[in-house]
Amino acid sequence: xxxxxxxxxxxxxxxxxxxxxNCPGCKMDLHKAGQTGLPVKELLTIWVVVLGTALPISSLFxxxxxxxxxFHIAKREEDIGSYxxxxxxxxxxxxxxxxxxxxxxxxxxxxxxxxxxxxxIVVVFNTLFGLSTNFWMAVVTRFLLGSLNGLLGPxxxxxxxxxxxxxxxxxxxxxxxxxxxxxxxxxxxGGFLAQPAEKYPDLFSKGSLFGRFPYFLPCLCISVFALVVxxxxxxxxxxxxxxxxxxxxQNSYKALEAASDTKDGNESAPKxxxxxxxxxxxxIISYCVFALHDMAYxxxxxxxxxxxxxxxxxxxxxxxxxxxxxISGFGLLVFQLTLYSSVAKYIGPVxxxxxxxxxxxxxxxxxxxxxxxxxTTLSVVMNVVSMMKxxxxxxxxxxxxxxxxxxxxxxxxxxxxxxxxxxxSWAQKRLNASILPGNHxxxxxxxxxxxxxxxxxxxxxxxxxxxxx
Numbered sequence: 001x002x003x004x005x006x007x008x009x010x011x012x013x014x015x016x017x018x019x020x021x022n023c024p025g026c027k028m029d030l031h032k033a034g035q036t037g038l039p040v041k042e043l044l045t046i047w048v049v050v051l052g053t054a055l056p057i058s059s060l061f062x063x064x065x066x067x068x069x070x071f072h073i074a075k076r077e078e079d080i081g082s083y084x085x086x087x088x089x090x091x092x093x094x095x096x097x098x099x100x101x102x103x104x105x106x107x108x109x110x111x112x113x114x115x116x117x118x119x120x121i122v123v124v125f126n127t128l129f130g131l132s133t134n135f136w137m138a139v140v141t142r143f144l145l146g147s148l149n150g151l152l153g154p155x156x157x158x159x160x161x162x163x164x165x166x167x168x169x170x171x172x173x174x175x176x177x178x179x180x181x182x183x184x185x186x187x188x189x190g191g192f193l194a195q196p197a198e199k200y201p202d203l204f205s206k207g208s209l210f211g212r213f214p215y216f217l218p219c220l221c222i223s224v225f226a227l228v229v230x231x232x233x234x235x236x237x238x239x240x241x242x243x244x245x246x247x248x249x250q251n252s253y254k255a256l257e258a259a260s261d262t263k264d265g266n267e268s269a270p271k272x273x274x275x276x277x278x279x280x281x282x283x284i285i286s287y288c289v290f291a292l293h294d295m296a297y298x299x300x301x302x303x304x305x306x307x308x309x310x311x312x313x314x315x316x317x318x319x320x321x322x323x324x325x326x327i328s329g330f331g332l333l334v335f336q337l338t339l340y341s342s343v344a345k346y347i348g349p350v351x352x353x354x355x356x357x358x359x360x361x362x363x364x365x366x367x368x369x370x371x372x373x374x375x376t377t378l379s380v381v382m383n384v385v386s387m388m389k390x391x392x393x394x395x396x397x398x399x400x401x402x403x404x405x406x407x408x409x410x411x412x413x414x415x416x417x418x419x420x421x422x423x424x425s426w427a428q429k430r431l432n433a434s435i436l437p438g439n440h441x442x443x444x445x446x447x448x449x450x451x452x453x454x455x456x457x458x459x460x461x462x463x464x465x466x467x468x469x
Contacts, residue, residue: 024110024238031237032164042162045236046155046171047178052119052229053151054182055189055222056126057091060142061302062191062321063215064088070214073135078311078428081303083135085421088299090139092414094146099407102150103157110240111158116233118151122226130219153406161239177336184329184390186222187302191322193218199319282462284408289453290353291409294393295416296423297364297446301386303424304367304439311428312371312439314378324386331387350457356392357454363389364443364450371439 060067064084074080106114125145132138159171196204197211204210210217305321307313314320343352363385370381423442431438456462 023242024240026241028162028237028239032162035164039163039167043171043174046159046162046174048229049115049119049151049233050155050175050178051182051185052122052226053149053155054179055186055225056122056129056145056219057186058183058298059186059190059218059222060129060215061088061187061298062306062325063194063218063318064299065303065306066195066318067132067138067215068135071135071138077308079425081307081421081424081428083421084303085299085418085424087135087138087142088417088421089414090142091146092295092410092417094143094148095150095152096407096410096414098147098150099153099410103153105150106154106157107240110238111154111161112233112236112238112240114154115151115158115236116230118149118154119226119230119233121145121148123223123230126219126226127216127223130216130223131213132215158239162237180336181329181333183298184325184332187298188322188326188329189221190215190218191318191320191325193221193322194318199317279462282456286353286453286456286462288408288412289449289456290357292412292416292419293360293446293449293453295413296420296449297389297393297416299417299420300424300442300446303421304371304442305382307428309371311431312368314371314382324383327383328387328390332390335391350462354454354457357450357457360389360392361447361450361454363392364447367443368438368440 064087065080068074068080068083068087069077071083074083102114102118122145125141125148129138129141129145132141156172156175159175160168163171194217195214196217197206197208197214204217206212302321304312305314305316305324306318307315309315316324347355366385370378370385373381423445424439427438427440427442430441433441436444
């Protein structure tokens, strides 16, 4: 009897909301209406798709210094950082230029085609990047990887549409978690698997494919994972409505804003010009500043760790960097699974950003002095500090899902590696300066950016939105 009543209720809803028989979006709405319990399958799908996209973004950082060195494009060793910065920025620069375009494509042709195409692009151009034989091939393949993979916006819209209202916040959190983990696991893979002929001579000879292309193995492993995701994506449901009758055309950014409004309890809030919405714009600017810092730090940390001791670095190998980042990733995962929800609930996002920023400044101040350590002491201290820094940075990636925010953050993330690489090269040329010599100036500038981000979280600049309920 209960099943009959449920079926009748669904039929009534179908009548009220004008569901269409052959519309994939309507089928998804019907599926959500009859869904009970935690949507584990959908959460896992979202997590795997986002992970496959996030892995290649920063996987190159542990070996980028050595890759540029092997290209023989830098005239001096101090110039390697600048060229590494250009390669590191190419991905985000490409994504900045095309993110809005891919949102339009997803609104017109569906989220599913963009997801399949985006993960397929990872397979092709991440593989080609690993086979790069010169600087410009590396730049072009990274740029195309970023510009042709416009998956981040559509996958957030997809999450807003595939989950029932009560699970939308969980869906967005799943995206943030997968993204943060991918940005840690990716560099760990790059560190452990780059230059395999040197690290694992019993498995890979110098004359083998992986010996001739020492940075191909980590790219290949990520590409194989992306290939599995791309093939599996053919079986995920579409959420786009393919009819115009009595229903406005779907828009990715509106879907994201609707999900954000629902989460904040502002379902009836009137829509207004985004640029006149100062609470929103002030938070976007703050997130962009933090994004600039975090991406510059990712570039600088790897360059600093592998650079020679004579330049104030740690003389780490790619495997050493991989070890540090894998331990950091594990610590981040444990934190997300155990403490994050409690911290976010009792402290709130603004206070979390402030506390994280202040603690990051304290940590980064110690980095030039950490380079004076050696042996086991260096290893333990570096692992602990890196873990804390990544946990603090991860909390800032959980911002509002908004198209303008994503475009702005992509632009600032593109500036981060290029600016960080140029700053790092400049610092290595002023080792004997009387004020902030060598890497001291690098971490001082990072701290200044972080301090600006923290200041922007206070009034009168940051204005929290008022709950209209």
